Amino acid sequence: MSEKYDLIIRNAVIHTMDQDRRMIDRGSLAVKGDMIAKIEQGDLPEQDAAGQVIDADGMILFPGFVDTHIHIFQSFLKGLGADHRLIEWLNLSALPYGTVMTPRQHELAARLACMEALKSGCTAICEFFYTNQDPELAYACIEGMRSTGIRSVFIRTFQDTGEEYGMPSIFIEPAEKAMREVASLKKRCKEDDMLTIWTGPDVTWSTTKEGYRTMLEYCMSENVRYSMHLKETEVDNEMCLRNYGKDIVDLLEEIGFLTDKMLAVHCVNLTERDIRRFADYGVSISHNPAPNLYLGSGIPPIPESLLAGVNVSLGTDGAASNNSTDMLETMKLAALIQKGIHRDASVITADQVIRMAACGGAKAIGMEDQVGTLAAGKKADMILFDPRHLKSFPNHDAEATVVYASSEENIDTTIVNGEVVYHKGDFAGGLSEAELIREIAAEVEKMKASL
Ligand SMILES: [Zn+2]
Numbered sequence: 001m002s003e004k005y006d007l008i009i010r011n012a013v014i015h016t017m018d019q020d021r022r023m024i025d026r027g028s029l030a031v032k033g034d035m036i037a038k039i040e041q042g043d044l045p046e047q048d049a050a051g052q053v054i055d056a057d058g059m060i061l062f063p064g065f066v067d068t069h070i071h072i073f074q075s076f077l078k079g080l081g082a083d084h085r086l087i088e089w090l091n092l093s094a095l096p097y098g099t100v101m102t103p104r105q106h107e108l109a110a111r112l113a114c115m116e117a118l119k120s121g122c123t124a125i126c127e128f129f130y131t132n133q134d135p136e137l138a139y140a141c142i143e144g145m146r147s148t149g150i151r152s153v154f155i156r157t158f159q160d161t162g163e164e165y166g167m168p169s170i171f172i173e174p175a176e177k178a179m180r181e182v183a184s185l186k187k188r189c190k191e192d193d194m195l196t197i198w199t200g201p202d203v204t205w206s207t208t209k210e211g212y213r214t215m216l217e218y219c220m221s222e223n224v225r226y227s228m229h230l231k232e233t234e235v236d237n238e239m240c241l242r243n244y245g246k247d248i249v250d251l252l253e254e255i256g257f258l259t260d261k262m263l264a265v266h267c268v269n270l271t272e273r274d275i276r277r278f279a280d281y282g283v284s285i286s287h288n289p290a291p292n293l294y295l296g297s298g299i300p301p302i303p304e305s306l307l308a309g310v311n312v313s314l315g316t317d318g319a320a321s322n323n324s325t326d327m328l329e330t331m332k333l334a335a336l337i338q339k340g341i342h343r344d345a346s347v348i349t350a351d352q353v354i355r356m357a358a359c360g361g362a363k364a365i366g367m368e369d370q371v372g373t374l375a376a377g378k379k380a381d382m383i384l385f386d387p388r389h390l391k392s393f394p395n396h397d398a399e400a401t402v403v404y405a406s407s408e409e410n411i412d413t414t415i416v417n418g419e420v421v422y423h424k425g426d427f428a429g430g431l432s433e434a435e436l437i438r439e440i441a442a443e444v445e446k447m448k449a450s451l
Helices: 072-076 086-092 094-100 103-119 135-147 175-189 209-222 235-244 248-254 272-281 289-294 302-307 327-342 350-364 398-404 433-450
Strands: 005-015 023-032 035-041 050-055 060-063 065-070 122-129 151-158 195-201 226-230 262-266 284-287 312-314 382-385 411-416 419-423
Touching: 005 035, 005 398, 060 350, 060 398, 065 103, 065 262, 065 284, 065 312, 065 327, 065 350, 072 094, 072 103, 072 135, 072 433, 086 094, 094 433, 103 122, 103 135, 103 411, 103 419, 103 433, 122 135, 122 226, 122 350, 122 411, 135 151, 135 175, 135 195, 151 175, 151 226, 175 195, 175 209, 195 209, 209 226, 209 248, 235 248, 248 272, 272 302, 284 302, 284 350, 289 327, 302 312, 302 327, 312 327, 312 350, 327 350, 327 398, 350 398
Parallel strands: 005 050, 005 060, 065 122, 122 151, 151 195, 195 226, 226 262, 262 284, 284 312
Antiparallel strands: 005 023, 023 035, 060 382, 382 411, 411 419
16 A cells, blocks of 8 residues: 555544634544645545554644743753842853853753753744854754754844843854854754744843844844843843933834844733734744743733734743743743732633644744644644643643643654654654763763863
């Protein structure tokens, strides 16, 4: 019998997460190459045989989640600077260690973070990279991401000021130079469906007005998307108010920076007016509840943003302020903190949270036509969720189970671009968790010695 498809998943409860919220009990999904070719109720006819068949009896098929904000190198720094607020924490962990880590360490950190992401249901991840003292570091990080088979957005950011807040001088460079580096990285790494390279200012206190303008000019002329940390704490606005006499969102609007190419991260202190402008200009938000709580930064107005029509996605942020890369935990926090602070259990629902993680993430990375829901013609990025574990059983409501009662052990299989990259504890490409942990343990010692 000839094989019509490369992969068939049968007997699954398929949650398409499409606009009609179509759910198929005991359905089949067929993959051809990197695409979803067919989704049907029941079994596919025998002539539709595939090279690989996964019997998903008892499992739920979801679109993969998109982690829209992480700093991969921080996977080496879990717990450092614990129990301090943002600026003190930065100066105890991310900034000093970011100056000494080697390309090999960045590559291993990328493997660690991306493997953990795949294991918690992510099929795509956005790396916000700011240790730009040596172009080899960015290249090594990208190689590490690619080796895991995850879909990657690599955001090569820049800082053109910020020493007074502790930004190490070796990170600081003129925006023109940074844009030349972005262009050369794009050339060297050859973008495709699996890797996109963006840029962005790191934070408001490390960017000049000229820096924003230079970057914006580059992004508009080359059609490049961009991201930045925005209104994470009150410090974010301080330098802007002092130097330019303006709120940062006002300044960004004035220079034409608020566009649908922009992904704004954190947004803890967004005002009602900011939210309206984000909705008008099509700016997406990356909501990172774990670091917002861990660093005592606060709780962003997410239900208000959703209500205004802003696209909201979810991120884990660097593992030094989380302290992991666990999207399932992020989803639970995203739901619970809003219910608590609003004293209203219905202010955000499990369905909305899964949508932020899947469809919201897809839109935030500009790939809503390709990923984020399950439909024929879309990229085959999806996960099989097995509810048959103590924490999550019995499963009366799949969305509620995923958001409120799940952990890594529920993720049975992760498929990216039609490839099974994680299945029942094993990673593709010969990647071994135990071996990676051994290698990282040795490198962490070297990193600490070099500081
Ligand atoms: Zn961040």
